[in-house]
Amino acid sequence: MTPGPSKSRAAEGRAVVRARSQDEAIIEVTWCYYQEGMNQNEIAERLGISRATVVNYLSEARKRDYVRITLDSNIFRDQDLARRLVDTFGLKDAVVVPSSPDGPEQSLDRVTRVVADWLPSLLEPGDRLGVAWGETVYRVAEAAPRLSLDELTVVQLVGSRPAALGFAAETCSATLARRYGAHCVNLHVPLLLSDKSLVDRLKQEPVIRMQLEAVASCNKTIFACGTCKEESHVVHTGLLDRSEVGPCAERGAIGVICGRLIDRDGQGLNLDIEDRMISVTLDQMRHKDMGLLVGSGPDRAASMLAAIRGGFTTHLATCSQTATEMLNLACENDA
CATH class of the missing domain: 1.10.10.10 (Winged helix-like DNA-binding domain superfamily/Winged helix DNA-binding domain)
Incomplete structure (x- = not known):
């Protein structure tokens, strides 16, 4: 009953x-x-x-976000390692958090949480913030406070590509835009296609052309620089096959920015595959008002250093262990 x-x-x-x-x-x-x-x-x-x-x-x-525990980012900007990074690499600013004794995963968590609180102070009304993809950027977006930033536009920098655990480009940009109460411009195309002529035709579609103009007009960016190894994000997402990693490394590939490979000086390798990609170009990523590079882990030091040398980076966020490794690498290269 x-x-x-x-x-x-x-x-x-x-x-x-x-x-x-x-x-x-x-x-x-x-x-x-x-x-x-x-x-x-x-x-x-x-x-x-x-x-x-x-x-x-x-x-x-x-x-439920009833409570948000933060530390003043100035304490991470003012410490010795951060100042040495700024002076050595000619950066506008840097934050360095203490590396976690529990390992690289926890260190990355510390870095992304500090960046989530630091980033709003780097943004101004009218800014167009280009957002890359991957785990690091996704973590920043997830940790971002709920704010209302006036006249901010968040722009997805790379086309869509399946990615594990929600690290897809559209998720990164949409999550950060939602957290900041910003307008979001997504790039509604695949990152990689099978045919260059199809890429060229898609770029001429009015709605896609308008979205790509938004990508090109970003005055600030937040990104990570991946590695070129068999376990890298660029392999897991299928942009490169494991068998292609070795030959790329032999050609000098040391880092990946928005799906595009760079050498130790931050110059692009211009692989054939890039003609079939729809994303921000390396030239469009350079010399911004702000290029915030976020990364952690000793294995990232060389690629992050390349991103600085290539002119992509004005602001840097990392952990103490990675910062030390970057400074050591710079000294070895200058010797």
């Missing part, structure tokens, strides 16, 4: 009350912990709940 309408409505009402009561409890726990400085045991005693429930409520508050 199914419950009548009145009983169903009553059950729904009780569910709403329980949900509202839990929401209020989460807010109360959050307030006690962050505003009143109470510890978890004190909160549990005051509210008559278990310490485990307090822990769960605090975790839920962070997931």
